[in-house]
Structures are given as structure tokens and as C-alpha cells.
Amino acid sequence: MGKENDLLNKYFNYYDEIFQSIKFFEYPLIYAKYKNIRHEFTEVIGEVNQNNFLATMKCILDLDAKLQILIELLVYYRIQDGKERCNEEEILQCASSDYKFYYLEQFGYRLNDKKPHTILHFL
Numbered sequence: 001m002g003k004e005n006d007l008l009n010k011y012f013n014y015y016d017e018i019f020q021s022i023k024f025f026e027y028p029l030i031y032a033k034y035k036n037i038r039h040e041f042t043e044v045i046g047e048v049n050q051n052n053f054l055a056t057m058k059c060i061l062d063l064d065a066k067l068q069i070l071i072e073l074l075v076y077y078r079i080q081d082g083k084e085r086c087n088e089e090e091i092l093q094c095a096s097s098d099y100k101f102y103y104l105e106q107f108g109y110r111l112n113d114k115k116p117h118t119i120l121h122f123l
Helices: 002-021 028-046 053-079 088-106
Strands: none
Touching: 002 028, 002 053, 028 053, 028 088, 053 088
16 A cells, blocks of 8 residues: 555645645635545545445546646636636536546547547446
């Protein structure tokens, strides 16, 4: 489990640095959600076994997608030019509703396109 913890720490160090650089205390709701996601990651990974691997992988990908959306929107809408285009609640709402489509869109597909036959879309 040590190697997994090292990988997870590296993964979250990146986000920790982002939150430190943007003064996370200015975004308490988003930072609280980040800490919640981080905690969920740790719990889910700690429970993975051969009987629940796919369900666990789905949960991990969902959490990752939520985190990606939070960071992308926070950086784009709040930090880029210093102008507030949407508030924390809107960013949180977007992350909690759009995460299901995140990877599909990352592969360049639109929501009405036929999904590729990949394990990511069966989870």
C-alpha cells in the first residue's frame, strides 16, 4: 500500500500547490469540497479489492472528474483575469452535475455522439 500512497500523495500535491497559490481561504466552499474529495479518494482506495475493483474505479474516476472540473473552472473563471464570472456555488454545482460527461468530452466527443467502446464508458 506504500506505493499507492506515494502515487496518491503526488496526485494531490499538484492540487495542494494550486490551492496554496490561489489563496484557498478566498474560496472556502471550493476548498472544503476539495478536502472532501481528497478524503473520499483515500477511503475508496483503501477499500479496493478484486470483488469491487470496477465499482471502485468508477468512483475514483468520478471523483477525479469532479476535481478536474473544480480546478478548471476555478482557474478559468476566477483567477485568469481577476474578474469574477461565476461564484463558488455555481462552480460546485457544475462539478457535481457535469462530472458524468467529463471524460467523454475530454476524448472529443459531444454528448449526442456514439460513445466509443471503452471500459471508461461502462463504469
